[in-house]
Amino acid sequence: METVTEQEWADVERTLQDEGPYSVVPISYSIEYSEKMDILRTLMKNNEKSERALKLTEEIIAMSPSNYVIWKYRQEIVKELNVDLKSELDLFTNYAKENPKCYQLWHYRQLIIEKLNDPLNELKFIEEMLKGDDLKNYHAWSYREWIVKHFDLWKEEFEFSTSMVKYDDRNNAAWNYRFFILSESPYHDINEYLKDEIEFSKQKINFDPTNPSPWMYLRGIIEKSKYELAEFADELLPFCEFLQRNEFYKYALEFQLKVNESILKTLKSEKEQEQQKDICRSLCSKLEEYDKIRRKYWKFIRESY
Amino acid sequence: MSEIKVEQFPIKLEVEKHLKYLKELNNHQDELEYWLSEALRLNGIYWGVTATYILDHPEIYDSKEISKFILSCQNEDGGFGGCTDHDSHLLYTLSAIQVLAICDTLSEVNKDKVVKYVAKLQNPDGSFSGDEWGEVDTRFSYCALSCLKILHRLDAVDVPKAVEYVKKCMNFDGGFGSVESAESHSGQIFCCVGALAIVDRLDIVDADKLGWWLAERQLPNGGLNGRPEKLEDVCYSWWVLSSLSIIDRIHWINKEKLINFILSCQDTETGGFSDRQGDMVDVFHTLFGITGLSLLGYPNLAKVDPVYCMPVSTIERLNIKTRTYNQI
Numbered sequence: 001m002e003t004v005t006e007q008e009w010a011d012v013e014r015t016l017q018d019e020g021p022y023s024v025v026p027i028s029y030s031i032e033y034s035e036k037m038d039i040l041r042t043l044m045k046n047n048e049k050s051e052r053a054l055k056l057t058e059e060i061i062a063m064s065p066s067n068y069v070i071w072k073y074r075q076e077i078v079k080e081l082n083v084d085l086k087s088e089l090d091l092f093t094n095y096a097k098e099n100p101k102c103y104q105l106w107h108y109r110q111l112i113i114e115k116l117n118d119p120l121n122e123l124k125f126i127e128e129m130l131k132g133d134d135l136k137n138y139h140a141w142s143y144r145e146w147i148v149k150h151f152d153l154w155k156e157e158f159e160f161s162t163s164m165v166k167y168d169d170r171n172n173a174a175w176n177y178r179f180f181i182l183s184e185s186p187y188h189d190i191n192e193y194l195k196d197e198i199e200f201s202k203q204k205i206n207f208d209p210t211n212p213s214p215w216m217y218l219r220g221i222i223e224k225s226k227y228e229l230a231e232f233a234d235e236l237l238p239f240c241e242f243l244q245r246n247e248f249y250k251y252a253l254e255f256q257l258k259v260n261e262s263i264l265k266t267l268k269s270e271k272e273q274e275q276q277k278d279i280c281r282s283l284c285s286k287l288e289e290y291d292k293i294r295r296k297y298w299k300f301i302r303e304s305y
Numbered sequence: 306m307s308e309i310k311v312e313q314f315p316i317k318l319e320v321e322k323h324l325k326y327l328k329e330l331n332n333h334q335d336e337l338e339y340w341l342s343e344a345l346r347l348n349g350i351y352w353g354v355t356a357t358y359i360l361d362h363p364e365i366y367d368s369k370e371i372s373k374f375i376l377s378c379q380n381e382d383g384g385f386g387g388c389t390d391h392d393s394h395l396l397y398t399l400s401a402i403q404v405l406a407i408c409d410t411l412s413e414v415n416k417d418k419v420v421k422y423v424a425k426l427q428n429p430d431g432s433f434s435g436d437e438w439g440e441v442d443t444r445f446s447y448c449a450l451s452c453l454k455i456l457h458r459l460d461a462v463d464v465p466k467a468v469e470y471v472k473k474c475m476n477f478d479g480g481f482g483s484v485e486s487a488e489s490h491s492g493q494i495f496c497c498v499g500a501l502a503i504v505d506r507l508d509i510v511d512a513d514k515l516g517w518w519l520a521e522r523q524l525p526n527g528g529l530n531g532r533p534e535k536l537e538d539v540c541y542s543w544w545v546l547s548s549l550s551i552i553d554r555i556h557w558i559n560k561e562k563l564i565n566f567i568l569s570c571q572d573t574e575t576g577g578f579s580d581r582q583g584d585m586v587d588v589f590h591t592l593f594g595i596t597g598l599s600l601l602g603y604p605n606l607a608k609v610d611p612v613y614c615m616p617v618s619t620i621e622r623l624n625i626k627t628r629t630y631n632q633i
């Protein structure tokens with residue numbers, strides 16, 4: 001089988017992999033990969049930085065992008081040969097699309113963008129990656145946070161988070177991103193946004209009370225602001241009750257409990273506290289009933305007041 | 306506290322089959338996967354070796370030969386590569402040290418060199434890079450601290466700074482992410498909580514809030530997922546479960562249902578575990594299926610330490626126990 005052009009690599013001795021306790025019996029389709037790796041090891045040993053080495057690293061990356069050994073070597077060759085970084089980025093865009101969960105591909109992008117000191121069209125690229133593959137892609141979201149922080153691109157990101165939450169309101173990563181913008185951006189004051197955010201969360205909850213993300217976000221955003229949950233009790237407790245006029249919802253019960261716990265902290269007299277604890281305990285009992293799999297958790301909370 | 310009995314469950318743990326699967330792992334050179342996973346060879350050995358120890362059959366692999374191979378993966382810089390002649394990386398350095406510790410062959414390694422390699426990867430903000438390529442991730446904080454603790458050399462790094470960085474990665478929901486502000490993720494939570502446990506700084510964790518988030522990961526079929534609205538998975542089951550154990554909240558989930566889920570992910574013919582029922586088995590999920598069962602108190606398994614993901618007997622011999630973790 002002629003896998004790597006014989007003439008092209010005729011001068012390069014092969015450095016075979018020492019497989020240790022595993023005996024080496026390479027057959028069939030694994031030959032191409034292992035042969036390329038054998039050549040690569042020799043090139044790395046000789047510190048060869050050439051066009052053909054550049055090409056070989058790309059071929060190996062195409063077969064196995066998470067082979068971390070390749071990347072640093074490629075970076076060195078790119079530097080030595082003065083390869084245009086923008087074309088390097090373009091080249092790996094396709095591989096990124098094929099391997100959206102590969103740590104190395106994302107990190108390599110970040111290194112290139114950092115060196116170019118220009119965010120180029122990366123925000124658009126990330127959006128395409130999210131929509132084209134997995135809306136929750138952890139790497140894509142972390143990379144976006146990095147780009148936005150590094151290049152001070154906060155201003156339009158709140159709108160972006162709105163569009164992503166609307167695109168799929170069960171995408172917890174999009175909610176987390178929205179929280180990130182409001183809590184980290186120097187251009188967004190969480191306290192000013194709070195009223196609208198409560199409204200926004202309530203809308204999403206109304207649409208589907210079994211979606212955990214807006215519930216978690218609602219609680220998180222209030223706790224992060226200068227206010228306490230208890231200060232919104234008059235609005236949020238009736239909201240939860242109305243929502244459950246026909247059936248109980250686990251997340252609504254949980255939220256009621258959190259608001260009532262927050263109220264408990266504001267009470268001074270022992271009698272008032274005792275009454276409030278009763279409310280909390282009865283909510284826990286309901287949760288024990290409706291969230292059976294976590295029965296022991298709710299029992300623990302009930303007994304902790 | 307009720308004792309777990311094998312008869313409680315519709316299927317049992319197929320110990321013999323798993324041992325056979327693990328033993329034959331190195332006979333797969335004809336498969337492309339084997340070659341593509343070359344860079345991970347050291348991780349693979351750690352997963353396999355630990356699995357045999359928790360199954361209480363450490364004799365499955367020749368620990369002398371394994372140790373010899375591991376030692377051959379150490380580079381001049383002191384770190385270990387995923388295979389011989391591969392560049393060093395923290396992920397493999399930890400695996401190497403773990404396997405040597407389990408096989409009781411740590412005395413054969415040049416410890417000072419390892420310590421130097423790990424210490425060099427700490428950044429001024431306290432975080433750790435995975436290698437000189439510079440990728441930062443709380444996974445690497447865990448790798449570095451675990452590795453140094455096993456070698457009794459935590460003094461080589463700035464522990465308060467390391468803690469400060471991990472703390473920065475804590476989120477509003479009580480969980481932790483890969484870097485600052487990154488979404489909470491069960492795997493990253495294990496790394497952060499584990500790292501804090503190793504340096505005895507669990508006081509930083511909001512245990513009730515985190516415990517609630519972790520308990521929320523249990524789905525009606527008993528399995529645990531890694532993030533809200535994701536599918537259940539045997540490996541995430543381990544990361545959630547071990548984190549709950551470290552913060553003493555393991556009793557908040559339904560253990561019988563989880564045992565059932567993990568057992569259902571075995572391939573009862575070939576041995577090995579997959580991420581979820583019906584998928585292809587691999588050594589990674591095989592380890593985490595077995596360690597999960599051990600932590601849940603399934604009979605006839607050796608005990609696993611939730612912080613180090615190594616046999617408790619090893620942790621005791623090394624004298625690095627952070628404390629005793631309750632079984633359910």
Ligand SMILES: [Zn+2]
Nearest residue numbers: 538540541580
């Ligand atoms: Zn998995």
